[in-house]
Amino acid sequence: MIPLAIPDLSGNESRYLQECIDSTFISSVGPFVTRFEAAVASACGASRAVATASGTSGLHAALTALGVGRGELVITPSFTFIATANAIAHCGADPWLFDMEPGSWTLDPVQVEESLEWEAEERPEGVFHQKTGRRVAAILPVYTLGTPAAMDRLARLARRYRLPLLADAAAALGATFLGDPVGKLGADLTVFSFNGNKTVTCGGGGAVAGQDAETVDLVRHLTTTARRGADYTHDRVGFNYRMTALQAAVGCAQLERLEHLVGAKRRIRARYDAAFADHPRLSLFPQPPDRESACWLSGVVVYDADSEAMAALRQQLLQEEIDVRPFWKPVHLQQPFAHAPQAALPVTDGVWGHVLTLPCSAALTQEDQERVILAVQRALERGAGAA
Numbered sequence: 001m002i003p004l005a006i007p008d009l010s011g012n013e014s015r016y017l018q019e020c021i022d023s024t025f026i027s028s029v030g031p032f033v034t035r036f037e038a039a040v041a042s043a044c045g046a047s048r049a050v051a052t053a054s055g056t057s058g059l060h061a062a063l064t065a066l067g068v069g070r071g072e073l074v075i076t077p078s079f080t081f082i083a084t085a086n087a088i089a090h091c092g093a094d095p096w097l098f099d100m101e102p103g104s105w106t107l108d109p110v111q112v113e114e115s116l117e118w119e120a121e122e123r124p125e126g127v128f129h130q131k132t133g134r135r136v137a138a139i140l141p142v143y144t145l146g147t148p149a150a151m152d153r154l155a156r157l158a159r160r161y162r163l164p165l166l167a168d169a170a171a172a173l174g175a176t177f178l179g180d181p182v183g184k185l186g187a188d189l190t191v192f193s194f195n196g197n198k199t200v201t202c203g204g205g206g207a208v209a210g211q212d213a214e215t216v217d218l219v220r221h222l223t224t225t226a227r228r229g230a231d232y233t234h235d236r237v238g239f240n241y242r243m244t245a246l247q248a249a250v251g252c253a254q255l256e257r258l259e260h261l262v263g264a265k266r267r268i269r270a271r272y273d274a275a276f277a278d279h280p281r282l283s284l285f286p287q288p289p290d291r292e293s294a295c296w297l298s299g300v301v302v303y304d305a306d307s308e309a310m311a312a313l314r315q316q317l318l319q320e321e322i323d324v325r326p327f328w329k330p331v332h333l334q335q336p337f338a339h340a341p342q343a344a345l346p347v348t349d350g351v352w353g354h355v356l357t358l359p360c361s362a363a364l365t366q367e368d369q370e371r372v373i374l375a376v377q378r379a380l381e382r383g384a385g386a387a
């Protein structure tokens with residue numbers, strides 16, 4: 001089977017892991033975590049970063065640090081991995097779900113601007129969603145597939161309404177927007193995931209990066225049980241969300257090869273794009289000209305295939321030992337978030353069921369990729385994927 005996306009651990013991963021074990025500093029204290037945090041901050045252009053147990057826990061701690069609380073709303077796209085919405089729900093808040101730009105698959109700043117203008121009300125205590133009377137507590141764009149959102153416009157909106165701006169950059173380490181790395185795009189905090197299926201992985205893990213020392217230190221405080229000093233004094237309800245040194249050791253080795261890993265992902269995407277660009281039934285993943293995606297996953301969109309045809313296409317490729325998968329089912333269609341306020345979602349509804357992700361491990365050989373390309377073309381010729 002040609003797998004969808006497996007980690008490339010061929011650098012110093014095992015050496016650092018062994019070093020970490022030999023040192024006995026395997027919990028969240030120790031040189032590897034500190035080193036990993038410095039490497040993440042430097043890789044994304046932030047002044048500092050806090051390593052966390054996962055991307056989800058990083059999002060939860062970051063939302064909490066930015067003041068999101070019970071009963072409030074957080075503006076976020078419906079087209080995201082469920083973890084974004086879960087982190088909001090862990091705060092006792094709800095997502096206010098928005099559509100995405102067709103050209104980037106990221107949060108549509110125009111729709112957000114219009115909704116804030118017409119459906120929200122500014123009061124001295126903040127911005128309130130008129131229909132529900134709930135406070136709007138933050139804007140949380142997602143860097144879909146490693147592509148940054150329209151952060152210039154979103155940062156302007158955040159300033160205009162005095163809302164915190166938090167970026168879910170889970171799979172976007174290495175991406176740029178107008179040449180700037182993802183830690184420098186105007187978000188108060190930027191969250192990464194180092195889950196096993198991401199380009200850079202620690203097995204599991206996350207990080208929260210930012211420019212403002214006080215905000216990042218608050219995240220650190222929250223992730224370490226909100227403990228003050230050496231005695232057991234805790235000044236609020238905190239979390240146990242720190243990354244272990246075992247994970248950080250693997251992450252340090254991965255980050256040494258960040259450029260290589262992201263470069264490999266981009267070459268894979270470019271080869272698929274070149275192979276399928278002229279196919280009458282296939283559309284490519286969006287590539288906005290002002291942003292350089294980290295190209296986390298590769299794939300195609302089959303707009304004329306219904307759900308049965310998509311399943312048949314997947315089945316045929318799986319039979320040929322090629323691991324292909326559907327992509328995120330949007331949050332507004334998920335049972336736990338069915339009640340969440342939502343804007344019109346025509347782009348999201350039109351895209352999500354037609355996405356087919358294709359094998360794109362950083363170490364995928366050109367030969368294997370050729371086999372995938374031919375198999376996709378053949379499957380479509382044979383009628384799989386026809387509605």
Ligand SMILES: *Cc1c(COP(=O)(O)O)cnc(C)c1O
Pocket residue numbers: 054055056057080081083084142143168170171193194195204205206
């Ligand atoms: C992977 C991912 C997450 C979750 O990260 P975990 O480390 O698995 O908790 C959150 N948001 C997006 C967009 C992701 O792709």
